[in-house]
Amino acid sequence: MTEIRTSVPTPAEQFPESVPLTAEHLLTNRRIEPTGGWRRLVYQLSGGRIIPSESAAELERRTLIAQAQTPVASGHHRIAVMSLKGGVGKTTTTAALGNTLASLRGDRVIAIDANPDRGTLGIKVKSETAATIRTLLAEAPHIVRYADARAFTSQSSARLEVLASDTDPAVSEAFDAEDYRTVANLIERYYSICITDCGTGLLHGAMGATLELADQIVLVTMVAVDGASSAAATLDWLTAHGHGHLVKNAIVVLNAVEPKSHVDVDLLERHFAGRCRTVVRVPFDPHLKEGAEVDLARLRPTTRGAYLRLAAAAGQAFSQRQDRSK
Secondary structure (H helix, E strand, O other): OOOOOOOOOOHHHHOOOOOOOOHHHHOHHHOOOOOOHHHHHHHHHOOOOOOOOOOHHHHHHHHHHHHHOOOOOOOOEEEEEEOOOOOOOHHHHHHHHHHHHHHHOOOOEEEEEEOOOOOOHHHHOOOOOOOOHHHHHHHHHHOOOHHHHHOOOEEOOOOOEEEOOOOOOOOOOOOOHHHHHHHHHHHHHHOOEEEEEEOOOOOOHHHHHHHHHOOEEEEEEEOOHHHHHHHHHHHHHHHHOOOHHHHHOOEEEEEOOOOOOOOOHHHHHHHHHOOOOEEEEEOOOHHHHOOOOOOHHHOOHHHHHHHHHHHHHHHOOOOOOOOOOO
């Protein structure tokens, strides 16, 4: 007699799931309303009943935003923005990256000016206080809560806080490694992300501590032969002095400080992509050329998109648990 065997269907075969059972898929009031273009028009003409599928560009933007919003696993993350050569847009990059992250996240983001003498980061945001990093150092023992620290910073419309340095070289004092460690340890208590605008060069007093404490670096270079050579030399120096891990995880910003250039940007990108984690191109933007406050709303869409890619690239490292004993 032939034995008849029957197979028992698995739970997946009994209840095939073609759509994820999430609030975003099941609740009609959770569907994302189009913000512009033809998708917005169709949505409005249909009385909100028809929501066309997102384009590839829109899906990419949502992915980038999600990466920029990555929670900081270690509780505090330090980004050092640096360059060997002046005039490449390092301070502007610091402000734009900070504004982009602060505008997308719910936690606190601060940018600090660690130039050894005169710094210009404070110019990139509307000033709310005459306090500087030097006055914060003098009052450090008395700062015991966030409100105390906030008294020393200015905040942009995007919620980025900036701790400025003295802009008058006649009254400024040198900012050294011990000063930076004191400020960094204080900032860690009240902010999730600290972006440091480093001084130009590699050998000034604060740079050793900045690199020692950094979780990642953003290396800024202009799209020019001398700028690219300086950036490559910076990577060589960092590797030779025990910071190879920062080089491997670095983000290189190719900053177009002029409207036109005859430099092969594709070749530059390939060179740095072979040495670092990510390369981001930032196009020329008239608003940034002004050298004043950085207002994301005044940037060209392509420039805002470039800084979003930079913020997303930085955010990809936020999930890594760093050794906070440094």
